[in-house]
Each structure stands twice: as structure tokens, then as C-alpha cells.
Amino acid sequence: MDRRSILKAGGAGLAATAALAAPAIAQTMPEIRWRCTTSWPRSLDTVFGAAELVSRRVAAATDGKFQIRVFPGGEVAPPLAAFDAAQAGTVECAHTASYYYVGKDPTLAFDTAIPFGLTARQHNAWKAHGGGQALIDAFYDKFNLVGFNCGNTGTQMGGFFRRELRGMADMRGLKFRIGGLAGQVLARIGVVTQQLPASDIYPALERGTIDAAEWVGPYDDEKLGLTRVAPFYYYPAFWEGGAALTFFINKAKFAELPASYRAILESACAESDRDMLAKYDANNPAAIRRMVAAGAQLRPFPREIMAEGWKAAHAFYDELARTNENWRTIYGPWKTFRDAAFLWSRIADNTYENFAFTAEQTVR
Amino acid sequence: MDRRSILKAGGAGLAATAALAAPAIAQTMPEIRWRCTTSWPRSLDTVFGAAELVSRRVAAATDGKFQIRVFPGGEVAPPLAAFDAAQAGTVECAHTASYYYVGKDPTLAFDTAIPFGLTARQHNAWKAHGGGQALIDAFYDKFNLVGFNCGNTGTQMGGFFRRELRGMADMRGLKFRIGGLAGQVLARIGVVTQQLPASDIYPALERGTIDAAEWVGPYDDEKLGLTRVAPFYYYPAFWEGGAALTFFINKAKFAELPASYRAILESACAESDRDMLAKYDANNPAAIRRMVAAGAQLRPFPREIMAEGWKAAHAFYDELARTNENWRTIYGPWKTFRDAAFLWSRIADNTYENFAFTAEQTVR
Numbered sequence: 001m002d003r004r005s006i007l008k009a010g011g012a013g014l015a016a017t018a019a020l021a022a023p024a025i026a027q028t029m030p031e032i033r034w035r036c037t038t039s040w041p042r043s044l045d046t047v048f049g050a051a052e053l054v055s056r057r058v059a060a061a062t063d064g065k066f067q068i069r070v071f072p073g074g075e076v077a078p079p080l081a082a083f084d085a086a087q088a089g090t091v092e093c094a095h096t097a098s099y100y101y102v103g104k105d106p107t108l109a110f111d112t113a114i115p116f117g118l119t120a121r122q123h124n125a126w127k128a129h130g131g132g133q134a135l136i137d138a139f140y141d142k143f144n145l146v147g148f149n150c151g152n153t154g155t156q157m158g159g160f161f162r163r164e165l166r167g168m169a170d171m172r173g174l175k176f177r178i179g180g181l182a183g184q185v186l187a188r189i190g191v192v193t194q195q196l197p198a199s200d201i202y203p204a205l206e207r208g209t210i211d212a213a214e215w216v217g218p219y220d221d222e223k224l225g226l227t228r229v230a231p232f233y234y235y236p237a238f239w240e241g242g243a244a245l246t247f248f249i250n251k252a253k254f255a256e257l258p259a260s261y262r263a264i265l266e267s268a269c270a271e272s273d274r275d276m277l278a279k280y281d282a283n284n285p286a287a288i289r290r291m292v293a294a295g296a297q298l299r300p301f302p303r304e305i306m307a308e309g310w311k312a313a314h315a316f317y318d319e320l321a322r323t324n325e326n327w328r329t330i331y332g333p334w335k336t337f338r339d340a341a342f343l344w345s346r347i348a349d350n351t352y353e354n355f356a357f358t359a360e361q362t363v364r
Numbered sequence: 365m366d367r368r369s370i371l372k373a374g375g376a377g378l379a380a381t382a383a384l385a386a387p388a389i390a391q392t393m394p395e396i397r398w399r400c401t402t403s404w405p406r407s408l409d410t411v412f413g414a415a416e417l418v419s420r421r422v423a424a425a426t427d428g429k430f431q432i433r434v435f436p437g438g439e440v441a442p443p444l445a446a447f448d449a450a451q452a453g454t455v456e457c458a459h460t461a462s463y464y465y466v467g468k469d470p471t472l473a474f475d476t477a478i479p480f481g482l483t484a485r486q487h488n489a490w491k492a493h494g495g496g497q498a499l500i501d502a503f504y505d506k507f508n509l510v511g512f513n514c515g516n517t518g519t520q521m522g523g524f525f526r527r528e529l530r531g532m533a534d535m536r537g538l539k540f541r542i543g544g545l546a547g548q549v550l551a552r553i554g555v556v557t558q559q560l561p562a563s564d565i566y567p568a569l570e571r572g573t574i575d576a577a578e579w580v581g582p583y584d585d586e587k588l589g590l591t592r593v594a595p596f597y598y599y600p601a602f603w604e605g606g607a608a609l610t611f612f613i614n615k616a617k618f619a620e621l622p623a624s625y626r627a628i629l630e631s632a633c634a635e636s637d638r639d640m641l642a643k644y645d646a647n648n649p650a651a652i653r654r655m656v657a658a659g660a661q662l663r664p665f666p667r668e669i670m671a672e673g674w675k676a677a678h679a680f681y682d683e684l685a686r687t688n689e690n691w692r693t694i695y696g697p698w699k700t701f702r703d704a705a706f707l708w709s710r711i712a713d714n715t716y717e718n719f720a721f722t723a724e725q726t727v728r
Contacts, residue, residue, distance in 0.1 A: 028427050029393070060627035061425060063392050116720050119713070121485070121518070124638055125645035154485070155712040217712060236716035263424035264628065270635035274488055281489035282701075285708035298711065306719050307727045340649035342721040347652065347662065348519040348581060349483070350721055352600035353714055355670050356480055357706040363671045 028258050034068045034092040036247075039079040039100060042072050044220060046283070047245060050151035050276040051095035054247060057268040058261075066261050068093065083248060087143050092253040095150060098246050099180050107326040109181045110334060111136050111147060113240045115313040120152040120242035120277055122341045130337045135330050142326075144251045148269035151245035151276035154284075158234035158301055159214025160226040162205060165234070167304050177201055177213035182239030188312040189305075198224065205229040216243075218287035219280055233296040238306050239313075245276070392622050398432045398456040400611075403443040403464060406436050408584060410647070411609060414515035414640040415459035418611060421632040422625075430625050432457065447612060451507050456617040459514060462610050463544050471690040473545045474698060475500050475511060477604045479677040484516040484606035484641055486705045494701045499694050506690075510618045512633035514611035515640035518648075522598035522665055523578030524590040526569060529598065531668050541565055541577035546603030552676040553669075562588065569593040580607075582651035583644055597660040602670050609640070 036055065040048040048070070055068040073079025082094035083101045099112035110117075118126055126132035127149060140147045159178070165171065172190035176183075183193035196204055196213070204210045206229040213230065214237060215221045227233070247269045254262065292298065317335075320327040400419065404412040412434070419432040437443025446458035447465045463476035474481075482490055490496035491513060504511045523542070529535065536554035540547075547557035560568055560577070568574045570593040577594065578601060579585050591597070611633045618626065656662065681699075684691040 057627060057631050061624050061631065063622075063624045116723065119717065121641065121645055125642040128639055128642040129646035155716040157712055218708075236712040236719075238716060238719065241716050241720060258427075260425050260427045263421060264631070267421055267425065267628070267631045267635045270638055271631045274634055274638050275492055277485065278489040278492040281485055281705065281708075282493035285704035288708055288711065289704075300715055303719070307723070310723050310727045337646075339724055340653075341645065342724065344582075344645075344649035344652055345717065346721045348521055348600040350714075350717055351664055352519040352602060352605050353483065353709065354718070355600075355602065355667070356605060357710045357714055359480065359671070359674050360703055360706065363674045 028260060029062065029065050030258065032066045032257070032261065034066075034253070035076060036068050036070045036093045036095055037073070037075070037077040037082045037085050037091045038070060038094065039073045039082050039096040043223070046153075046219065046276055046279050047095075047151060048072065049279070050245060050272045051247070053272040053275055054095075054150060054265070054268045057271060058264055061264045061268070062261065066257075066264070070095070083143075083145075086248045086250050087145055089144075089250045089253065091250075093247060093249045095245060095247050097243065098147070099243075102180050105326055106181060106320055106324065107139060107330055110330050111149070111244060111246050113243045114317070115182055115185045115239035116310055117241050118338055118341065119345070120154055120244070122338070122345065123152070123242050123244050124149070124273070125341065126334065126337050130341075131333055132337070135333065139326055139330065140248075141251070146249045146251055146254045147246045148249075148266055148273075149244045150247035150269040150272050152273060153216055153240070153243045154277055154280055155217075156237035156240040156243060157214070157217050157221060158237045159212055160205065160221075160230035161212040161232040161234055161299075162208070162230045163211065164232050164299065165302060165305065167302050168308055171305055171308075174212060175210045177204070177210050178239075182237075185239065185309060185313045185316055188316060189308045202226060202229060217280060217284055218291055219283040222287045222291050227291055227294050227296040231295055231297050232299050233291065234299050234301055236301070238301065238309055244273075247272075392624060393426065393429050394622065396430045396621070396625065398430075398617070399440060400432050400434045400457045400459055401437070401439070401441040401446045401449050401455045402434060402458065403437045403446050403460040407587070410517075410583065410640055410643050411459075411515060412436065413643070414609060414636045415611070417636040417639055418459075418514060418629070418632045421635060422628055425628045425632070426625065430621075430628070434459070447507075447509075450612045450614050451509055453508075453614045453617065455614075457611060457613045459609060459611050461607065462511070463607075466544050469690055470545060470684055470688065471503060471694055474694050475513070475608060475610050477607045478681070479546055479549045479603035480674055481605050482702055482705065483709070484518055484608070486702070486709065487516070487606050487608050488513070488637070489705065490698065490701050494705075495697055496701070499697065503690055503694065504612075505615070508615045510613045510615055511610045512613075512630055512637075513608045514633040514636050515609035516637060517580055517604070517607045518641055518644055519581075520601035520604040520607060521578070521581050521585060522601045523576055524569065524585075524594035525576040525596040525598055525663075526572070526594045527575065528596050528663065529666060529669065531666050532672055535669055535672075538576060539574045541568070541574050542603075546601075549603060549673060549677045549680055552680060553672045566590060566593060581644060581648055582655055583647040586651045586655050591655055591658050591660040595659055595661050596663050597655065598663050598665055600665070602665065602673055608637075611636075 038051050042048050051070045055070050058066050077085035080100050082096040085091045086094035097112045099109040101108045175192045177196050178193050179195045187193050201213045321331050402415050406412050415434045419434050422430050441449035444464050446460040449455045450458035461476045463473040465472045539556045541560045542557050543559045551557050565577045685695050
């Protein structure tokens with residue numbers, strides 16, 4: 001028996017005596033208090049709730065030793081500076097959407113959504129088993145951040161429009177409240193895009209300062225009451241086939257955590273990711289029924305508009321690939337994955353859904 | 365200050381001294397070794413891997429103190445007796461599909477799949493935020509079990525057929541290897557159903573003892589090599605719009621766990637649930653391409669067959685609701701949820717998918 005195995009055997013024996021074992025146990029379960037800044041008001045209970053679920057689960061899994069206090073946007077950092085606060089280490093972590101930060105680099109859109117991108121399921125497949133996690137990890141590393149997806153909205157609604165859209169002619173010059181990469185794609189097909197805080201949307205639509213505005217999906221959209229001033233409720237948001245949120249952690253702070261806390265935190269983010277989508281999926285059906293009862297007129301986007309959007313989006317992506325190395329590094333393998341996923345998803349899942357979702361109304 | 369609060373305050377002060385605190389810490393993180401029996405061979409790396417991921421995560425989150433050893437079906441319990449072994453306490457836990465046990469009660473199908481049931485996303489929504497978890501918990505309680513979903517296959521493929529199907533006439537008398545509730549529904553539209561172990565499917569199709577056989581989806585199906593003997597590969601499995609697996613835990617054993625271990629285990633099951641679906645979604649596209657290259661001929665089921673299946677399934681469900689109280693208790697609210705989820709899912713998600721999944725081929 002060599003010295004190491006003697007120590008090991010000795011240690012196992014000694015561990016049974018509480019007085020000596022205690023310091024080792026205390027080291028592996030330190031008391032840690034973190035702050036998580038978010039981009040959300042408390043009233044968006046699905047997205048804000050996703051960070052709260054992580055906090056509750058981490059506390060429960062550590063007997064309350066690892067506490068993460070979750071703040072609405074604006075309390076410890078502005079809503080759209082959550083990423084920056086975690087990057088700088090002002091807070092240990094942040095819950096936000098990576099695509100809010102495309103001003104730093106458009107590549108930051110991939111971990112949330114790009115127009116005509118992956119559905120929620122496909123995004124998770126790309127991240128976990130399609131090479132996406134390694135690509136995104138390497139990119140976030142440049143910002144001193146570690147990121148785990150934590151929540152998805154599913155495909156969003158296209159927004160509220162004051163007038164009906166008959167084709168591309170109605171998109172040209174349309175004043176649309178929409179931001180990010182989606183806004184840049186729509187601008188290429190003639191839309192006049194602008195950004196407005198949520199609270200300013202209603203008066204702007206009422207006065208006709210803007211013609212249309214998009215937000216999330218029925219459960220969140222209903223709260224804005226826009227049906228009264230812009231009754232045409234279009235679908236789908238072809239710029240958000242799924243919108244994934246990310247739980248960002250300052251890299252140095254993450255490295256300081258005991259391995260067990262890191263495992264618990266990653267697992268809690270995955271759990272919360274599934275839970276947030278489930279909450280939207282469970283609450284959207286009743287919300288859209290109430291909205292239709294209140295006067296919302298559901299309309300699919302004319303195919304012509306989606307087709308022009310498709311072409312504009314891919315031309316834009318090819319341009320970015322020529323000029324931005326970060327974009328190029330991710331876009332190539334991402335698009336290969338997307339195209340294969342789209343082809344496969346048409347077969348079993350999409351065929352099932354096309355039949356089953358309408359059968360109650362059509363099978364006699 | 366009453367006696368209880370004195371004790372509480374005293375306890376908090378004393379906890380700071382390691383020697384006295386150690387027994388309390390030791391109690392909260394005991395060394396625990398569990399066995400998890402499964403219904404899977406190791407070769408089904410997606411489904412077997414889902415239980416292994418739970419095991420790895422639970423160990424990592426407890427510094428190795430909570431160990432769950434995962435066994436392939438047949439080592440500690442037969443593959444289709446995993447549920448029974450956890451119920452009896454022969455093992456602490458089991459990873460299996462609840463619908464394998466419909467012989468005990470058809471109601472056991474709800475937590476995996478019933479024909480024309482919920483997709484993976486909708487199932488999670490029903491469980492977490494649509495009242496499903498409470499209904500299923502109350503039902504599993506009758507078996508002394510706690511259950512957390514842990515893995516989903518997505519919509520499965522309809523299986524391999526020796527001859528092409530033109531309509532209902534080709535279903536009548538068709539000898540089809542399919543089990544469970546799905547088999548009972550298909551029997552009502554004239555199919556002659558039978559059960560065979562996976563290893564017996566190939567020779568039975570080759571000799572023509574059976575006309576067709578279903579398994580899972582491309583990634584698993586490819587391994588059986590059935591394309592050579594039954595080239596028509598039909599989709600979708602309208603009896604499995606999603607198939608959720610369950611991690612069952614003996615109720616008394618679960619109650620004995622420290623609260624932190626219970627939280628860690630539940631979170632790990634949710635993480636693994638998302639991961640297994642992601643693994644199928646990432647691996648199915650390449651598998652189906654290889655199968656088509658090897659001669660598989662992809663065919664959608666004729667609509668007539670799916671419509672007859674729809675009617676037969678719902679007539680069967682109504683009969684069960686009249687005769688089985690457990691079924692009735694779950695089916696009513698489940699169907700209300702399903703119908704609302706189907707209607708909503710047609711709008712944003714399904715419209716996006718119908719456009720985007722085909723755009724690469726159709727937008728010019």
C-alpha cells in the first residue's frame with residue numbers, strides 16, 4: 001500500500017468522526033449569495049419567473065447555502081445592460097436575451113433567435129447535441145461569460161397591425177415597432193422600423209405614429225391591450241421561430257463555485273428552460289381566445305411577405321459571413337444543422353401536427 | 365421568547381462552530397446508493413443515456429454522495445417489470461415508459477402517449493402548468509410511486525411495411541407488430557396486431573409472418589435494418605405524437621431522501637427530459653438520410669387511415685371513460701387541455717413550421 005492509498009483509507013475512516021470531517025464538508029458547501037439582474041419587469045411572470053425558478057431550485061438543492069437574489073430590470077442594472085453587468089462582474093449573473101446585444105456583435109443573436117431560425121426544440125438539439133454549445137461557449141468566452149439557455153417563448157406572434165396586409169405593397173413604408181436583427185431584415189424589404197418602450201406602444205398606435213408593433217405572444221401581448229387600436233393580429237413572427245433566453249454567469253465567478261454548485265446551477269437552468277416554454281404553451285390558448293373575443297382579428301402573413309423576408313434574411317446573413325468572423329464561424333455549421341433539422345422535422349412531427357391539430361374540426 | 369424560539373436561536377448560534385455543526389451537515393448530505401432498473405438495452409443510447417444523465421448529474425450535484433447505478437433491462441428486473449420493481453421497493457427507482465403497463469390500467473398510457481395525444485412540448489405544458497402533474501401524481505400514488513418525466517422521443521415513425529398502403533382496404537387484416545393502447549385502437553380499424561421482441565422482427569418480416577412493424581424513429585430504427593425486408597417507411601406514428609418516458613421512484617424511498625437530494629433528483633430528471641429529445645432531434649436527420657440511401661421509401665399514411673384511426677381512438681376513449689374511473693378522472697381535463705393546445709399550436713408555431721421547413725426548397 002503506497003502513501004496515497006494509506007491516506008485515502010485513513011481519510012475514509014476518519015470521515016466517520018464528525019469533528020475532523022466538518023471542515024472538508026464546510027468547504028464543499030460554502031454559503032454563497034449572488035445577485036441576478038434581469039431584463040424583465042416582475043409583471044412578465046413567465047420570463048421573470050424563469051430566473052426565480054433557478055433561484056428557488058438552487059437554494060433547495062443546497063439547503064439554502066447558495067442563494068441567488070433575482071432583480072427586475074432597472075434595480076441594479078438597466079434592463080438592456082444585464083449582459084454588461086454580468087460581464088463586468090457588477091453582478092454575478094444575469095437573465096436576459098442575447099439578441100438584445102446585437103449592437104455589440106450581430107453574432108449575439110444566435111443564442112436567442114435569428115429570422116427563419118430554429119424552433120425551441122431544434123435550438124436545444126443544436127446546442128446540446130449538434131455542436132452549438134461549443135461554438136456559443138467559445139464566443140461568450142470573449143465576453144468573460146458562461147451562458148446556459150433558460151427559457152423559450154416558442155414561435156412568437158407577428159404583432160398588431162392597424163390595417164390588413166394584402167401583400168408586399170402594404171409592407172413598404174410601414175412604420176413597425178420592431179428591433180434587432182429582425183428589424184434589419186424587415187428594413188431590407190421596405191419596412192420603416194423603430195424602437196419604442198412597451199409603455200409607449202399604445203399611444204403611438206392610437207395616434208398613428210406607428211402602423212404596427214410586435215411584442216411576444218398572446219399571454220404577454222394581451223396585457224398591452226393593443227387590440228383596441230390595432231385589431232389585426234398577424235402570425236407568425238417569422239423572425240422568432242423560437243426565442244431562447246440565456247442565464248449568463250460571469251466566468252470568474254462561475255469558476256469560483258464548488259463543482260457541485262456549478263452542476264446544480266446548470267441543471268436548474270435546463271429545468272427552467274423547459275418550464276418557461278411549458279408555461280407559455282399552457283397559458284397562450286386561453287389568452288388568444290380572450291383576445292379574439294375582445295376583437296382581435298387573426299391573420300396569417302401573406303406568403304409573399306414571408307418569402308421576401310426569407311430572401312432578404314439569407315442575403316443579409318451571407319453579407320455578415322463575409323464581414324464578421326464571429327458570425328461566419330457560427331453561421332456555417334448552424335445553417336447546415338438548420339437545413340437538416342428543417343427537412344427531418346417535416347416528416348414525422350410536422351405531418352402529425354398538420355393532421356392532429358385540425359382533426360377535431362375536419363374529421364367527420 | 366418561548367422554548368422553541370430559544371432552541372432555534374441557540375441552534376443558529378451554535379451552527380457556526382464546526383464541531384457541533386458537523387452532525388447536522390452530515391445528516392443533510394448522507395451517502396446514499398440507489399439502483400435504477402430500466403427497460404432498455406445499453407445499445408439504445410438515447411433512452412438508456414437519459415437515466416445515465418440523471419445518475420451523473422445527481423452524483424455531480426452531491427459531490428458523489430448520492431449515487432444511482434443504472435442497469436439495463438434484465439439485470440435486476442425484466443425490461444417490462446421495471447415499474448413493478450420500483451413499486452415493490454426491490455429497487456429504489458426505474459426508468460421506463462408508463463404505457464408499457466397498460467395491462468394493469470389503461471390510464472397508465474397518459475404519462476407516455478395515447479393515440480392522437482400531445483406533442484412533447486404540449487405534454488410538458490400539460491404536466492407543469494395545465495394541471496397534469498397533480499392528476500398523474502394522484503394516480504401514481506396508488507402504485508406507491510412518484511414519477512418525473514425523463515425523456516421524450518418526439519413524434520415517432522409509423523414503421524416499416526412490406527407493401528404500399530393505398531387506403532383503409534390495405535389496413536384490414538394487416539399483420540402489424542404494435543402493442544399497447546395503439547394496438548387496441550388499430551385493432552378497431554381491422555389491423556391484426558401482435559407483439560414481438562425487437563430481435564424477432566427482422567425474420568418475421570422476411571418470412572412474411574408479419575406485414576409491418578413499428579419501433580421508434582430513424583436513429584433507433586436504422587439499427588434494426590428492416591429497410592431490406594420492408595422498404596415502405598411510413599409516417600407519422602399517429603399513436604405517438606410524442607412518447608414521454610418516466611423516472612419512477614418508490615414513494616417511501618423518495619420520502620427518506622433529504623429535501624436537497626429530492627430537489628436535485630427532480631431537476632436532473634427535467635434536464636434529462638430536455639436532453640433526450642435534443643439528442644433524437646440532432647441525430648434523426650442524418651439517420652433518415654442514410655436509410656433513404658439504403659432503400660427506405662418514405663410514405664405518409666393516407667389521410668383516410670389517420671381519419672379512421674382518429675374516430676376509433678376517440679370512441680375507445682369514451683368507452684374507457686364510462687368503465688374506468690381512473691381513466692375518466694384524467695381523460696376529461698386532459699382532452700380539454702389537448703383540444704385548446706391543438707387550436708393554439710396551429711397559429712404561430714405550426715404556421716411558422718409549415719413555411720420555414722419547406723422554404724429552402726420552395727422560395728425562389
